Amino acid sequence: MKSKNIIKFSLTFALAAGIVTACNDDFLTREPQGQYSPSALQTAKGVEGVLLGAYAMLDGQGLDGQDAWNNDIQSWVFGGLASDDAYKGTDAGDQPEESFIEKYDFQATNGHIKNKWRGLFKGVARSNDALNTLKAVTDINADRKKQIEAEARFLRGVFHFEAKKMWKNIPYIDDKTYNLNDLESTKVPNDKDAWPSIEADFQAAMAVLPDKQAQVGRPTKWAAMAFLAKAYMFQGFNISTGAANTAKLQAAKAILDQIVASGRFKLVDNFRDNHDASTRNNVESIFEIQYAASSANADAADAGVGLAHPYTSPWGCCGFYQPSQNLVNAFRTDANGLPLLDTFNDVDVKNDQGVGQDDAYEPSTASLDPRLDHTVGRRGILFIDYKIHNRDFIRDQTYAGPYSPKKHIPSKAFTGIAGWGNLTSNNYRIMRYSMVLLWLAECEVELGNLDKGRALVNQIRTRAANPSGFVQKAVQGSSRDAYSLVFDSKGNPVPAANYVIKTYSSPWTDAATARKAVRFETRLEFGMEGHRFFDLVRWGIAAETLNKYNAVEATKRVYKKGANFVKGKHEFFPIPQEAIDRSEKDGKPTLTQDPSYK
Secondary structure, three states, X not given: OOOOEOXXXXXXXXXXXXXXXXXXXXXXXOOOOOOOOHHHHOOHHHHHHHHHHHHHHHHOOXXXXXXXXXXXOOOHHHXXXXXXXXXXXXXXXXXXXXXXXXXXXXXXXXXXHHHHHHHHHHHHHHHHHHHHHHHOOOOOOHHHHHHHHHHHHHHHHHHHHHHHHHOOOOOOOOOOOOEOOEHHHHOOOOOXXXXXXXXXXXXXXXXXXXXXXXXXXXXXXXXXXXXXXXHHHOOOEOOOOOOEOHHHHHHHHHHHHHHHHHOOOOOOOOHHHHOOHHHOOOOOEEEEEOOOOOOXXXXXXXXXXXXXXXXXXXXXXXXEEEEOHHHHHHOEEOOOOOEOOOOOOOOOOOOOOOOOOOOOOOOOOOOEOOOHHHHEEOOOOEEOOOEEOOHHHOOOHHHHOOOEEOOOOOOHHHHOOOOHHHHOOOOEEEEEHHHHHHHHHHHHHHOOOHHHHHHHHHHHHHHHOOHHHOOEOEEEOOOOOOEEEOEOOOOOEOEOOOEOOOOOOOOOOXXXXXXXXXXXXXXXXXXXXXXXXXXXXXXXXXXXXXXXXXXXXXXXXXXXXXOOOOOOOOOOOOOOHHHHHHOEEOOEEOOOOOHHHO
16 A cells, blocks of 8 residues: 555655765764764755655654644644634643634744744755755756656745745745755745745746656645645735735636646545545545554554544544534535525534433434535434444533544544554545635636636535435444444435535525635535634634634633634734744844734
8 A cells, every 4th residue: 555655754764865884084074873964865865865854744743842733734723723613622621722722812932833833844944955955966867856856846835835824924945045054044034925935836846747646645736736726815815804816816717727627636426535544545636645554653644633533432532623513503504405604503503412421312303514424523423434423422522512523534444443543544635626626616706707606616515415425324233332324225325314405506696695605615615624714814704703603602612701813913823932032143033023913
């Protein structure tokens, strides 16, 4: 399974290539034994190892002194907990720094924020290491040299992009500035707009990268194009007013149209196939962060989401990142199978809050979008293929609610439950075709092509309505770990709930309603994938959406009382104080704090 995959990138090869063991007549100039030598890596084999070191930072792991979830690429702490998708989960005393993030008490000393910065800019540094090492390599053919440069620039673009989502003003550090042996070279001021440089990295990568890579996990030109389009989308609206930036949306549309017209990608038939390890790198995938199933090496898997598992066996830890009632309510549908765009949160989908472990319980019979039960674990519904969700999945229901996260957890059929590593072995689909379609729908709506936007949204809804992808009803067997699937008299699977979903049949004629429908669809499609907070910010609707959310949630979760999103401030996180302190050059910091946090 691993032979053609870049699964769990590691510096092991790079460091091995850099160990100097040969004798040297002049001991005064010999590199110390066992030490990393940049010059020793200036070979074809060595630079490939350095490049793998840059890939290693995509998963946000591998840094001493910090927990993997602080910088996990899925960004569930920042993109999830800070949004209306999820609660911190677990109990009140666990990881209190995340509670501050959930309540918009963003502090420059928060360790999670500090480590996110640290991890992303370590990725930038490793990308620049690869580029600088490459310049001195002579035993490599010209084509591969161009490919390495393109891959490194793609990675550098991704790391800077992820940072630009987090912080209002970031330093852009390129290979011309960065010097591995000179700490001062990293002290670059954050006084320039980083977007043009990020765009340039993706543009350079897409001009060179191939249509298809021999190894999955390496980016293609389509991945570079999709990330470039995403960079344009993040500049597509004024975050203060919500007004559209037509030029950026037109630029995004031009690229997105090319991806669609290529015919290289399509929606998979079943929504769940985008969220299981057994169906990774499928025809919908444009770029995935690769992980391995390894009971011997938990680091081969995504330790960053290790906390976000249900509290019950076989996981036994830890109960973080629990879906909100607001998110669950968003999957309600009307009699026509359409979302309740304005009234979805008026009535709660039935839950088992306060219902005992052994008490009788029947799930909601209300009409629901079937994607709910691929996104959220809830009482009485089969949790993937493990067992039926019950109260024992939750560490502290009173504190964090009755729901569990589901998308990032691979199936039992895939893992075999052979150790912690297998339980977090699912790839992260950071870029897939459904994103392209919904970004394109956004562009069409903002550019006045409302019905083209409707057609694109309907593609997404048609896939979601495929009954072969519905979660099947199950009944508990002789123990809580046992269950039986339910079939009707004709042998057809019985759906687990009253799934009612249809496409938009009437033409869209009102831009405001069309805009709302596209954005709502984006939430339904990508809920609990770490994107929601950043989407609300880029659309310019974070304050109104999140304050309305918190007003209701405070009646359900006591700890959310007082949570207040301040418009013009909380769209971005503060630059870590440690980063500012360490940026001092000639007696003065080169990094400047966001004025909102001074």
